[in-house]
Amino acid sequence: MEYKLLMIYWKKIIISFLLLFLVVALFIWFVPSKILPISWDFRNNLWAPAYLLWHGESAYDINLLFENSNAIWFPQIIGVFFPLGLLSQNQASNIWLILNTILLIILIWFLFVRVMQKKPKPLFLGFLVLTVFLFPPTVRLLILGQVDVIVVISLIAGTYAIERRRLALGGFLFALALVKPQLCIIVLPSLIGYLLFIKREWQVVLKLLSISCLFGFVLTVPLWLSNSNWVSNFLINIQRNPQWSQPSIFSHMSYKLGSLGIVLWFFLFAATLILSIQLWSKYGPTQAVLWSLALTTIASPYVWSWDFVLLLPLFIDTAIRSANMLARASLFITYVICFVLSVISLKPPGSSDSVLWWFPFLMMIGIVISSQLSKKYNRQ
Numbered sequence: 152m153e154y155k156l157l158m159i160y161w162k163k164i165i166i167s168f169l170l171l172f173l174v175v176a177l178f179i180w181f182v183p184s185k186i187l188p189i190s191w192d193f194r195n196n197l198w199a200p201a202y203l204l205w206h207g208e209s210a211y212d213i214n215l216l217f218e219n220s221n222a223i224w225f226p227q228i229i230g231v232f233f234p235l236g237l238l239s240q241n242q243a244s245n246i247w248l249i250l251n252t253i254l255l256i257i258l259i260w261f262l263f264v265r266v267m268q269k270k271p272k273p274l275f276l277g278f279l280v281l282t283v284f285l286f287p288p289t290v291r292l293l294i295l296g297q298v299d300v301i302v303v304i305s306l307i308a309g310t311y312a313i314e315r316r317r318l319a320l321g322g323f324l325f326a327l328a329l330v331k332p333q334l335c336i337i338v339l340p341s342l343i344g345y346l347l348f349i350k351r352e353w354q355v356v357l358k359l360l361s362i363s364c365l366f367g368f369v370l371t372v373p374l375w376l377s378n379s380n381w382v383s384n385f386l387i388n389i390q391r392n393p394q395w396s397q398p399s400i401f402s403h404m405s406y407k408l409g410s411l412g413i414v415l416w417f418f419l420f421a422a423t424l425i426l427s428i429q430l431w432s433k434y435g436p437t438q439a440v441l442w443s444l445a446l447t448t449i450a451s452p453y454v455w456s457w458d459f460v461l462l463l464p465l466f467i468d469t470a471i472r473s474a475n476m477l478a479r480a481s482l483f484i485t486y487v488i489c490f491v492l493s494v495i496s497l498k499p500p501g502s503s504d505s506v507l508w509w510f511p512f513l514m515m516i517g518i519v520i521s522s523q524l525s526k527k528y529n530r531q
Contacts, residue, residue, distance in 0.1 A: 190244050190296020196224040197298070198243045201236025204229065204377040211384035221388040226381065228298060228330040230370030244296060251293060251300045255283055258304060259467055265437070266471045279467060282486065287493040288459035288510075299460050302328045303444060306338050307464060310440040313342065313359065322362030326370060329363075333453040334461065336420075337427050338443040344424075345431040345439075396505040401452035403508055416452065423450035441465040445518070448511035456493075456507045462514050469518050469525075478524035485517025 200210035200222050208215060210229055211222050235243040259279050263271040271279075283289060292299055309324030328335050346352045346359075374381045396402055400419060404412030423446050431439040445465040448454060466482070473479040489510060496506045 190247065190294065192298075193244055193247050193296025194240060195220050196222045197228060197232060197247070197296075198235055198238075198240055200226075200229045200374075201233045201243075203236070204233050204373055205236045207377055209378040209380040209384045210374045211381050211388050221392060222385075223388055223392055224298060225330045225332065226374050226385065227326055227367055227370035228301070230373050231327060233373050247296055248293060251296075252284075254300050254304055255289070255463075256280060258300075258307075258464065259283060262464060262467045263471055266468060279470065282470075283463060283467065285490070286460070286463065286486075287490060288457050289463070292457040292460055295457060297457050298330055299334065299458055302331055302334050303461060303464060306335065306444065307440055310338075310342065310436045313346075313355075314436045316355075318355070318358050318362055322359055323366045325359070326363045326366035329367065333451045334447060334458060336451050337424060337447040338440060340424055341427040341431050341439070341443045342436065344428040345436065348428070349432050396503055397454060398456050398505050398507040398510065399451060399454040400449065400508065402505060420450045420452075438468075441468050445511070445515060449515070456504050456510065459507075459510055459514075462511060462518075465518055466514065469521050472525055473521060474525040478521045481524060482517055482521035485514060485520075489513055489517075 195213060195217065199213040199216050199220075203212065203215065204210045210226065213220050213222050235246065238246070259276065260271065263276065263279070284293075291297075305324040305328035309321045309328065312318075312321035312324060325335070325339060328339075343356055346356050396406065401413070401416045404416050406412070408415065427439070427443045427446055430442045433439070434442070441464045444461040448459050448461050451458070466486075470479070470482055473482060492513075493507060493510065496502060497504075
């Protein structure tokens with residue numbers, strides 16, 4: 152009975168946010184791009200492929216529209232959002248911005264209700280929303296029109312679905328999250344390890360993998376129907392993607408130490424994955440997935456500063472659970488330090504995104520300190 156009431160409650164919440172999205176989307180439909188600029192990554196990786204799809208061209212041959220550009224998001228995201236190709240760049244970009252904004256607010260609301268089992272107070276909710284949207288990686292993500300918010304929501308919701316044995320829903324959400332596989336490199340192996348080694352549910356793993364693969368193929372059907380050359384164009388885009396210096400440990404270690412750096416990174420990745428699986432065993436899927444998302448920012452071999460939004464779910468959860476002023480203060484101070492140092496690091500002309508490699512480490516330290524202070528307060 153309690154589960155049914157909870158589902159009714161969340162259906163009302165989702166319907167309310169959908170209505171809000173429609174109202175806001177209609178309001179900004181004709182807002183000129185000079186006010187809300189067209190997002191570069193969204194244009195290249197989603198709008199352009201969707202536009203080409205509707206015109207019978209290969210979805211990944213975006214040089215037909217823009218010179219010296221390539222699309223590298225995996226095709227399932229195009230299969231879900233291909234109707235955006237019917238809109239102008241300006242309209243589609245505005246819709247994408249509002250969608251990501253609404254999803255971030257839903258994430259904050261969901262994490263608060265999950266922890267506190269009640270509606271958030273307006274003042275605290277407003278403070279959390281402000282903090283999330285001023286988070287430097289969030290700002291960069293929204294400006295570029297990146298897809299990380301979809302990935303985060305899909306991984307968290309997919310984990311909840313699997314825990315409740317909704318394998319079809321979980322498989323669909325994980326297939327969607329794999330639009331950027333490097334952001335799933337800790338969460339999905341941890342889930343599989345948890346089901347195999349802790350729950351001994353190998354049949355569930357086989358079903359989940361099969362369903363995810365099935366949905367992964369189904370979501371590419373629109374691309375096949377448009378032009379089957381998309382596969383070769385996609386591979387070409389991946390191969391010609393420039394090798395920029397990134398704010399990841401893998402990038403720094405491989406650049407400075409060569410093969411030895413890659414080996415050392417592999418040990419770091421293995422240790423992070425083992426730690427993540429242990430957290431799944433200790434806390435259970437719905438809490439551990441937040442830690443796994445945050446750990447991905449440290450262990451992923453391909454990550455940019457806007458990908459650090461994967462820290463947000465754990466940051467929000469920790470802020471909500473903060474049991475005393477000292478725990479809250481330590482978390483807020485960490486946030487402020489990261490904010491200020493990010494601005495300073497990227498201020499000089501020509502500053503590379505790679506200078507922010509320290510960001511996830513500092514945020515994780517602050518989150519761990521705040522969590523420990525909260526636990527200490529609860530034991531007293």
